[in-house]
Amino acid sequence: MTKSQPSAATLRCRHCGAPFELRGGARTQVIVCAYCDSATDLTDPDYKLLWRYTERTKHAPTIPLGSRGTLRGEKLECIGFMRRSVEDDGERFSWSEYLLYNPFNGYRWLVEGEEGWSLVKVTHALPTSPNGTLITDAPPHASVTHLGVRYTFIESATAQVDYALGEFYWQVAVGQLADLTDYKSGDKLLSAEVSDVEIAWSAGTRISATEVRKSFRLPEEKPSQPPLASSPSALTGCALWAALFMWGMLGLILTVGFSMRSKSQNVFKSSYEYMTNARERSMVTAPFTIQGSSAADLDLVVDTTVNNRWAGFHLALLSEDSDIAYDGYVDISFYTGIEDGERWGEGSPSGSVTFSHVPPGSYRLFIEPESGTGSQPEAYNPGLPTPGPKLFDYTVKAISDVTLWSLYGYAMGGLFLLTLLFQTFVWLRDMADANATP
Amino acid sequence: MRIYHTLALMLMMLLSWAHWYGWSPSPTERLKGVPRSVRDNPGSYRSVYSHYTHYSGGK
Numbered sequence: 001m002t003k004s005q006p007s008a009a010t011l012r013c014r015h016c017g018a019p020f021e022l023r024g025g026a027r028t029q030v031i032v033c034a035y036c037d038s039a040t041d042l043t044d045p046d047y048k049l050l051w052r053y054t055e056r057t058k059h060a061p062t063i064p065l066g067s068r069g070t071l072r073g074e075k076l077e078c079i080g081f082m083r084r085s086v087e088d089d090g091e092r093f094s095w096s097e098y099l100l101y102n103p104f105n106g107y108r109w110l111v112e113g114e115e116g117w118s119l120v121k122v123t124h125a126l127p128t129s130p131n132g133t134l135i136t137d138a139p140p141h142a143s144v145t146h147l148g149v150r151y152t153f154i155e156s157a158t159a160q161v162d163y164a165l166g167e168f169y170w171q172v173a174v175g176q177l178a179d180l181t182d183y184k185s186g187d188k189l190l191s192a193e194v195s196d197v198e199i200a201w202s203a204g205t206r207i208s209a210t211e212v213r214k215s216f217r218l219p220e221e222k223p224s225q226p227p228l229a230s231s232p233s234a235l236t237g238c239a240l241w242a243a244l245f246m247w248g249m250l251g252l253i254l255t256v257g258f259s260m261r262s263k264s265q266n267v268f269k270s271s272y273e274y275m276t277n278a279r280e281r282s283m284v285t286a287p288f289t290i291q292g293s294s295a296a297d298l299d300l301v302v303d304t305t306v307n308n309r310w311a312g313f314h315l316a317l318l319s320e321d322s323d324i325a326y327d328g329y330v331d332i333s334f335y336t337g338i339e340d341g342e343r344w345g346e347g348s349p350s351g352s353v354t355f356s357h358v359p360p361g362s363y364r365l366f367i368e369p370e371s372g373t374g375s376q377p378e379a380y381n382p383g384l385p386t387p388g389p390k391l392f393d394y395t396v397k398a399i400s401d402v403t404l405w406s407l408y409g410y411a412m413g414g415l416f417l418l419t420l421l422f423q424t425f426v427w428l429r430d431m432a433d434a435n436a437t438p
Numbered sequence: 439m440r441i442y443h444t445l446a447l448m449l450m451m452l453l454s455w456a457h458w459y460g461w462s463p464s465p466t467e468r469l470k471g472v473p474r475s476v477r478d479n480p481g482s483y484r485s486v487y488s489h490y491t492h493y494s495g496g497k
Contacts, residue, residue: 239439247446251453258457297460325469355468356460403457411453415446422442 014040014049023066023079024101024167031167032080034065039164041171050173059083062112062218063098065166069215071119071207076100076108078216080166086157086180099168107169109202110212117212118189120204127151127190127201136199140181144190146203151183151190159193240426244419251411259403262296268398274304274311274369276388279380282368287320288398295359296401301352302330304394309333309373311392316366317355328353354404367396 011020015038020031030050032039039050061081068077080099085092095113102108109120126134127144135144140156161176176195183190187206192199212218268288274281290298302313310333317326330351337344370377371391380386455461 240442243439243442243446247450251450254450254454255457258454295460323470327467327469357468358460404461407453407456407461411449414449418442418445418449 011047013038014047021066022167023077024099024169025103027169028079028167029169030164030172032164032172034165037163037165039173043171050171059096059163059165061096061098061165063110063212063216067216067218069217071100071108071110071211071215074102074105074108076102078110078166080164080168082161082165082168082172083163084159085162086159088157094162099166101167109204110207111204117207117209118204119207120189120191120202123147123201123203125201144183146190146201149185149188151185151188154182154184156181240419240423244415247415248412251408251415255403255405255408259405262403263292263401264403265291265400266397267291267298267400268365269395271393271395272367272369273390274371274392274394276378276391277381277384278387281370282314282366284318285365285367285396287362287364289362290358290360290398290400292360292401295357297404298326298355298358299352299397299399299402300328300330300355300365301350301397301399302332302394303350303397304332304334305392306332306334306349306371306394307392308335308337309371309391311369311371311394312377313351313394313396314366314368314370315353315396317358317398318364318366320362320364322361326355326358328355354402358400365396365398369394 011022012018013020013033013036016033016036018033018035020033020040022028022031029041029043030039031042040047041050059081061078063078063081065078065081068075070076077100078098079101082097082099083094084097085094087093093114095111098110098112100108100110107122111118111120123146125147126136127146128134129141130143130145135141140153143150143152145151157180159178159180161172161174164172164174179194181192181194183192189204189206191202191204193202213220267290268285270285272283298317300315300317302315304311310331312332313330315328315330319325330353332349332351333347334349335346372378
């Protein structure tokens, strides 16, 4: 460059007007705008536009421009990025190159390819041929020796610049061609780049992605194709079922806690006979007291000796202290028989109903039983003796402050349905991702 | 997963409320305004379930 560098505050892209931030010092010849990909020639007195990049696809560098890091003991700043490619058997193979700069030590390159990363710097020491002659002509050679290390030839190809961003110390241009020859010795690399005007040698070494990531504080790289054993479906599916187990245990602990707190007191118990053809079956019990400091659930349990018939009990808990009544119905049916020499049974001779939030106090129980063998209860027949023979016995018990374990069952059912719903969503999402992946 | 845990937490809170306040899945009714006359003469009470018709297929 023949003229002094203007200040960063005044230098703007000639195409879009975005400000340039020069990081590479006085040797920067070309700067490619990060916003519009237009290249400005900094060696030109008028800072003319070299090109406007028209392709819509932008390539995002793994190391953002302006990133600083310490690599192999050197503090470096990423000032340029380019994508290059070679053609082999009709197929293009691409890689990325990052231009790093240290004001005291000069330039370095980080090359990101399919085989990983390598750290490269231009070398001014020319390699020698096996017979010790300095190599000044264009490669390739079967083997070369550089600084005491013998390198063997790997490959030669013509590389093309496909994309450029940031600052460069030469007149880079999209479409620019250079003949590359690579040599290798273990982890060490030696490359020759032949352009129209020069042969440039550079030496480098393999470097791990982890070291690059740590040096420039890059985020962890997510795998593009997760292994089958830990597919997103399996991980999220397992997490869902584990969460179901955890919440189920919590619900169980809650219910056990409430169960331990409840007193389950028997506050009433009385036994009766159900007679056929009774004129009036309903009755009201003597008062009984439900004790406690707060309202609680009350279970009314009816145990019968019915067989091969149904029995229904209208039950009402009438408060003597207020105008509240709790009304419910217990439905019982029990059938047995012998078929092919085997006894069978269906239904249960017992049933219960729960009244919730019953406050302590004095109550009476209203009981109205009915029974039958068909769809309707057997009605009173004034033509028959009343009452007739006994059909069955029944006992009514009232237990206050009970814990309803069925609530835990309902909660677990709801939790299971919720888990199934989320699991279905995960499967559908993973199927959609699998179909979308090329 | 956050939505799942939020919904599960709400379910547990509902369970706790049902245990504490009292909620029964049984078909029952809590009636208010039962007149004094009925409470003084409980035999005159008629259940709201008096219209309920039990059906059993029987064997």
